[in-house]
Amino acid sequence: MKIHGFLIFIVTMGLAGCHSGEHHHPHDATEDLPEKEHPDEILFTRQQAVTAGLKIQAVVPETFAQVIKTSGQIQSPQGAEIILASTADGMVAFANASIADGMAVRAGETIVTVSAGNLPGGDPATQAKIACDIALKEYQRAEALVKQQLLSVKDYEQIQSRYEMAKAAYDAQASNITPGGVKIATPISGFVRNRLVQQGEYVSVGQPLVTISQNKRLQLRADVPEKYFNTIRNIRSVHFKMPYGDTLYKLPEMNGRLLSFGKTAGLSSFCIPVTFEFDNTGDILPGSFLEIYLLSEPQEQAIAVPFSAVTEEQGLYFVYLQLDEEGYKKQPVTLGRDDGERVQVLSGLKAGDRIVTEGACQVKLAAHTAVMPEGHTHH
Secondary structure, eight states: OHHHHHHHHHHHHHHHHHTSTTSOOOOOTTTTSOOOSOTTOEEOOHHHHHHHTOEEEEOOOEEEEEEEEEEEEEEOOTTSEEEEEOSSSEEEEESSTTOOTTOEEOTTOEEEEEEOTTSTTOOHHHHHHHHHHHHHHHHHHHHHHHHTTOSOHHHHHHHHHHHHHHHHHHHHHHTTEETTEEEEEOSSOEEEEEEOSOTTOEEOTTOEEEEEEOOSEEEEEEEEEGGGGGGGGGOOEEEEEOTTOOOEEEGGGGTOEEEEEOSSOOTTSSEEEEEEEEEOOSOOOTTOEEEEEEEEEEEEEEOEEEGGGOEEETTEEEEEEEOSSSEEEEEEEEEEEEOSSEEEEEESOOTTOEEEEEOHHHHHHHHHHOOOOTTOOOO
């Protein structure tokens, strides 16, 4: 019994020793590892940044105008565009068989010839010349007769009137009559905006043939919804984009100005017209519909970033913050209005944040592939 008691005493002391303060726990390897300051940090090395053309910009509060985003159309000012109309009945023949919209033309250049030589009624120009020659001969005979008092003054005046009318009709076309028909020239230099008839088509006197535009000074008409009527008076400038390019045009850079804004809505729409005028840079096509950003009251201390800094995922928007030389973080943001170049950030950024403005898509791709190495710290 004594032996058994001694063994029990040893086992009891051994168990007590396992829970005493003098016995140490095995070392936990995770206790000494530093916690990551940003567990979602993205590694993008300096070499990757150079290759991707990464650009970083500090966020600075700035003045950002209130923006009304709408649509509109480019128009030619009065006097800068003319319509060539037919001066005779006949068949159309373009002077240049390959004439097309956008082709440059010079003042005095023949654009169209109208000929009725092959029509049953004959050529009106030829008929006008014959009528004028007959009226002239009759008038010359009447002059001799009235001097001999063989013709009354009343009859003489009627013959003189018929001659003057025939001569006026012929003179109106005489300078433009050619063997091929009546030529129609443009009085201004510019370009062919659009052809209104086709080669060989029959036209009558006064029918529009071709529109010629000088394309030097253009107008922009913006259609503003009625709900913005109270803010229209505050509009000062405009940015716009053409449907066939990504260039953002700015009114101050094009010697532009605000012409007028409507006082009532149009009869066929619920929009109020606002009109600007500017110099054509050479690549703006009259008649085009475009995307317009009207700039009104300035907002102070606003945070705005370039479009190139913003990425989108499933309807949510993000920018990428630079944490250190090789560390970045995806930051969700709430966006406001944009002026076609920069977009206002309502939440998610503060002054002093450093964001990626060029190469954000490359950082986004790196977020799905790169793993931050252990021991990476911020400096």
